Amino acid sequence: xxxxxxxxxxxxxxxxxxxxxxxxxxxxxxxxxxxxxxxxxxxxxxxxxxxxxxxxxxxxxxxxxxxxxxxxxxxxxxxxxxxxxxxxxxxxxxxxxxxxxxxxxxxxxxxxxxxxxxxxxxxxxxxxxxxxxxxxxxxxxxxxxxxxxxxxxxxxxxxxxxxxxxxxxxxxxxxxxxxxxxxxxxxxxxxxxxxxxxxxxxxxxxxxxxxxxxxxxxxxxxxxxxxxxxxxxxxxxxxxxxxxxxxxxxxxxxxxxxxxxxxxxxxxxxxxxxxxxxxxxxxxxxxxxxxxxxxxxxxxxxxxxxxxxxxxxxxxxxxxxxxxxxxxxxxxxxxxxxxxxx
Amino acid sequence: xxxxxxxxxxxxxxxxxxxxxxxxxxxxxxxxxxxxxxxxxxxxxxxxxxxxxxxxxxxxxxxxxxxxxxxxxxxxxxxxxxxxxxxxxxxxxxxxxxxxxxxxxxxxxxxxxxxxxxxxxxxxxxxxxxxxxxxxxxxxxxxxxxxxxxxxxxxxxxxxxxxxxxxxxxxxxxxxxxxxxxxxxxxxxxxxxxxxxxxxxxxxxxxxxxxxxxxxxxxxxxxxxxxxxxxxxxxxxxxxxxxxxxxxxxxxxxxxxxxxxxxxxxxxxxxxxxxxxxxxxxxxxxxxxxxxxxxxxxxxxxxxxxxxxxxxxxxxxxxxxxxxxxxxxxxxxxxxxxxxxxx
Numbered sequence: 001x002x003x004x005x006x007x008x009x010x011x012x013x014x015x016x017x018x019x020x021x022x023x024x025x026x027x028x029x030x031x032x033x034x035x036x037x038x039x040x041x042x043x044x045x046x047x048x049x050x051x052x053x054x055x056x057x058x059x060x061x062x063x064x065x066x067x068x069x070x071x072x073x074x075x076x077x078x079x080x081x082x083x084x085x086x087x088x089x090x091x092x093x094x095x096x097x098x099x100x101x102x103x104x105x106x107x108x109x110x111x112x113x114x115x116x117x118x119x120x121x122x123x124x125x126x127x128x129x130x131x132x133x134x135x136x137x138x139x140x141x142x143x144x145x146x147x148x149x150x151x152x153x154x155x156x157x158x159x160x161x162x163x164x165x166x167x168x169x170x171x172x173x174x175x176x177x178x179x180x181x182x183x184x185x186x187x188x189x190x191x192x193x194x195x196x197x198x199x200x201x202x203x204x205x206x207x208x209x210x211x212x213x214x215x216x217x218x219x220x221x222x223x224x225x226x227x228x229x230x231x232x233x234x235x236x237x238x239x240x241x242x243x244x245x246x247x248x249x250x251x252x253x254x255x256x257x258x259x260x261x262x263x264x265x266x267x268x269x270x271x272x273x274x275x276x277x278x279x280x281x282x283x284x285x286x287x288x289x290x291x292x293x294x295x296x297x298x299x300x301x302x303x304x305x306x307x308x309x310x311x312x313x314x315x316x317x318x319x320x321x322x323x324x325x326x327x328x329x330x331x332x333x334x335x336x337x338x339x340x341x342x
Numbered sequence: 343x344x345x346x347x348x349x350x351x352x353x354x355x356x357x358x359x360x361x362x363x364x365x366x367x368x369x370x371x372x373x374x375x376x377x378x379x380x381x382x383x384x385x386x387x388x389x390x391x392x393x394x395x396x397x398x399x400x401x402x403x404x405x406x407x408x409x410x411x412x413x414x415x416x417x418x419x420x421x422x423x424x425x426x427x428x429x430x431x432x433x434x435x436x437x438x439x440x441x442x443x444x445x446x447x448x449x450x451x452x453x454x455x456x457x458x459x460x461x462x463x464x465x466x467x468x469x470x471x472x473x474x475x476x477x478x479x480x481x482x483x484x485x486x487x488x489x490x491x492x493x494x495x496x497x498x499x500x501x502x503x504x505x506x507x508x509x510x511x512x513x514x515x516x517x518x519x520x521x522x523x524x525x526x527x528x529x530x531x532x533x534x535x536x537x538x539x540x541x542x543x544x545x546x547x548x549x550x551x552x553x554x555x556x557x558x559x560x561x562x563x564x565x566x567x568x569x570x571x572x573x574x575x576x577x578x579x580x581x582x583x584x585x586x587x588x589x590x591x592x593x594x595x596x597x598x599x600x601x602x603x604x605x606x607x608x609x610x611x612x613x614x615x616x617x618x619x620x621x622x623x624x625x626x627x628x629x630x631x632x633x634x635x636x637x638x639x640x641x642x643x644x645x646x647x648x649x650x651x652x653x654x655x656x657x658x659x660x661x662x663x664x665x666x667x668x669x670x671x672x673x674x675x676x677x678x679x680x681x682x683x684x685x
Contacts (some may be wrong), residue, residue: 063377064473064583119609119658122473127654134648142644206422253592256481269471301492312478315470 008216010266012283014281018288027290032295036171041284042293043173046180047239049257049283052265053187056279059223059262060191062204062271063121065109068258069127071229071249072236073104074136080141082148092151099233106132106173107229111222118136122219133252142165144289145246158245176238183231200224246321260307264314285310350608356621363628369548371635382514384627386582389520390415392623393575395601396527397568399619400604403531404564405544405611406465406472410573412594413483414457419586420487422450423496443502450577451570457483458569459562466561480595487588495587506581516578521620523574527615536563538657545612593647600654601626609658626650662665 028033051068058065059248079099083090110128114121129183159172191197202210203220240246265282289310293303343470367375367569394517401408457479507554508515531537543550543560551557580586603621632660633642633649 019352111468113655117658117662118653119603119662123599123603123609124655124658126599127651129651129656130593130596130647131651131655134644134646134651137644176587256477257476258651261479262473269474299489299492301355302485304488305482308478308480308482308485311481312464312470312475315474315478316468 011275011278014266014278014285016214018281018285020286021288021292025288025295029295032292037291037295039163039171039173041287042177042180043242044291045283045287046174047154047235047242048257048261048287049180049280050151050231050235050238052182052279052283053183053276054228054235055258056267056274056276057122057187057200057231058224058263059216059229059267059269060204060271060274061221062207063114063221063224064269065125065204065225065228066122066255066309067125067132068232068282069255070129070132070136070226071103071106071110072232073248073251074132074140074236075099076108076236076240077136077145077246077248078102078140078264079233080145080152080240082147084131084147085185085266086296090149090151092155095149096153096234096272097236099229101233101234101236103229103231103236104226107226107232110229111225112306115218115221129252136248142248144245144248148240148244148246154243160227174242175240175322179180179234179238182274183234187207191276196223199217201272204273206272219307234295247313256284256307256311257290260311260314267322268330269315316342345391350532353615353618353621354604356625360621360625360628363625367628367632367635368537370522374635375631378512379630381388382509382512384624384631385517386514387630388627389514389516390575390578390582390622391594391597391626392520393495393523393571393578394598395605395619395623396524397571397575398598399413399602399605399607399614400527400540400564400571401424401472401568401614402599403544403609403611403614404560405547406561406564407476407594407599408461408565408568409473409476410457410461410480411568411598412590412592413480413487414589415576415579415594416455416586416590417457417483417487418450418453418573419580419590419632420490420496420588421578422446422502422580423455423586424490425449425612426502427496432609443505446502447577450499450573450580454571454573454576455566456569457572458566462562464563465534465565466558467589467644476569476675484588489590491586493588494632495585497585500584503584504581504582506578506584516582519574519578524620525570527571531616536560540564541612544608545609548572577583596654597650600650600657603654603661604657606661608661626653 022032031037039215054068055065074098075256079095079102082098083095087094106128110125114124115126117124123256126231129153155175158175160175160178163171191200192268199220202213203217207217210220236251239251261282262279263269263282264285265274265278265280267278286307289306290303293300293306360471391673394415397411398408416481427440429442444628446643461472461479464470464479465472468475470478471619505515510518531540538548539555539560540563541556543555547557550560569656576586601622602614602620603609604625605614605619606614607619629649633646636642637645
């Protein structure tokens with residue numbers, strides 16, 4: 001019984017799927033297991049992964065923030081524009097901080113609107129998505145900045161581990177992976193061991209109960225949106241740093257990979273459930289799927305079908321598992337789900 | 343008193359707003375705005391997006407949401423375009439062309455129905471949350487469309503585009519389709535038993551369940567209607583533009599949600615009128631044309647993004663301020679301590 005419980009944990013299930021997929025792809029095409037491919041997989045995960053953790057933080061409190069890509073691209077582009085104009089010599093860490101601060105500001109707008117308007121967060125953040133992106137492209141600019149500050153160019157070339165491939169080429173693990181792993185670890189510890197982190201789950205699980213326990217539900221929600229904004233800002237800047245150019249028309253439109261990663265990782269869309277490890281594994285699974293379609297020679301037009309089908313399947317898994325463990329349709333948690341779903 | 347009671351506050355405000363905006367723009371640029379060409383082009387443009395707005399509105403009334411409306415519309419257009427190119431006779435008789443066109447319409451509606459029923463199935467039978475289910479199917483439908491077309495743009499058949507560009511008494515045919523669809527939907531929601539159960543289900547799912555409303559029937563019905571409306575929008579698009587591709591109108595999902603909310607559909611379900619959504623579609627079209635007249639640069643589309651986002655938030659804010667006054671009749675029962683913050 002105990003073994004079965006561990007096996008049925010979502011993180012374990014998704015890890016097994018991940019391993020299965022990797023072994024299958026690796027058997028068909030051995031290129032998959034090359035260090036080069038694994039390093040590039042990790043590098044490709046960083047931007048999606050950081051967005052996913054931000055999305056997850058809001059999701060845990062019971063909100064849905066679909067504006068993260070717009071926040072990320074706005075923070076990134078404004079930071080690069082500011083840096084080029086005023087402080088071209090600033091180190092990369094300062095640029096990251098500026099982008100994160102802009103992200104926090106936009107997240108604050110999201111958080112205040114969601115808590116004050118009392119409308120479903122999906123609809124509010126759909127509005128701010130359009131608002132931020134329209135603001136960026138109409139008022140700030142539409143041209144691609146190619147002459148980025150020197151520190152971004154330096155960062156783009158920074159590797160933390162270098163390996164030599166069989167053919168003698170040098171392959172490095174990109175520094176952005178370190179940032180991604182550090183943020184993942186930080187959020188993991190925050191959600192698990194701090195009072196504020198635990199209250200995220202409480203608010204998402206049952207806001208009325210959380211309020212009666214004396215928690216400031218609105219403040220906790222606003223904090224979650226701000227944190228998500230900060231992570232989106234960093235993710236946006238990293239996406240520019242990896243490509244060494246700032247394009248204001250990227251990121252928006254590719255939100256679904258991020259949402260799919262979080263949902264695949266087992267987070268409940270109604271809030272209160274999920275883990276950072278699950279999000280991390282979900283991100284790897286999404287990136288791995290996109291990557292393996294290419295390696296297996298499947299036309300990229302199938303990518304959306306694959307992600308969509310996987311998303312639909314992944315939502316079903318926990319629902320089926322829960323149905324077995326819960327009683328009838330009128331159990332309290334079902335009724336709560338009715339209230340929280342919108 | 344009777345008249346006062348039937349006059350919906352929200353509908354009155356929307357109608358007055360629509361008339362005021364039209365008058366202002368008409369006074370500013372009478373030569374352009376009031377030309378018959380502009381009026382018929384505005385009617386044409388508002389019809390497809392209006393249908394998508396109706397599709398979102400009915401799902402929102404039931405307490406859910408359908409994010410796959412635009413993907414359904416595009417998939418419909420793609421399938422019908424492929425179907426017509428495959429079977430259309432190059433040089434057929436009049437009756438053959440009519441028959442093939444009618445068959446094309448039928449195939450299109452069938453695609454929409456299947457898409458809608460898939461959504462309904464995931465939500466009603468598997469218990470998926472509407473957001474996630476339709477987010478998943480949105481990608482899935484777009485993916486199927488990409489696989490079918492290989493990402494290319496398909497072109498329709500002349501017999502079909504005649505429908506899209508045709509007009510009756512000077513009114514473009516698509517606009518007539520939109521208004522008839524809205525009328526049918528209004529009757530369905532406000533005069534039929536099914537409509538009553540949709541409102542009840544949206545206001546309180548538990549109350550609906552305990553009063554013997556079949557949740558499955560409501561959900562299947564709502565998403566099937568939503569699929570049919572989306573498919574109609576796709577068919578009109580195919581007729582108007584004579585082309586179909588996967589990427590058409592990616593921002594339409596936001597616009598459709600905006601139309602529903604602007605039209606007075608409560609975002610959490612259970613309240614709102616279809617007539618409001620129709621008025622909202624016209625208001626948005628007037629504003630869009632107005633912005634185009636004022637900013638004739640290529641970036642005016644981005645200004646529109648900004649304006650639509652701001653409008654949506656403003657409407658939500660106004661709705662919040664007036665919550666106590668006009669929405670009380672239909673408003674969903676409030677949780678003891680502001681439960682609507684939950685979502």
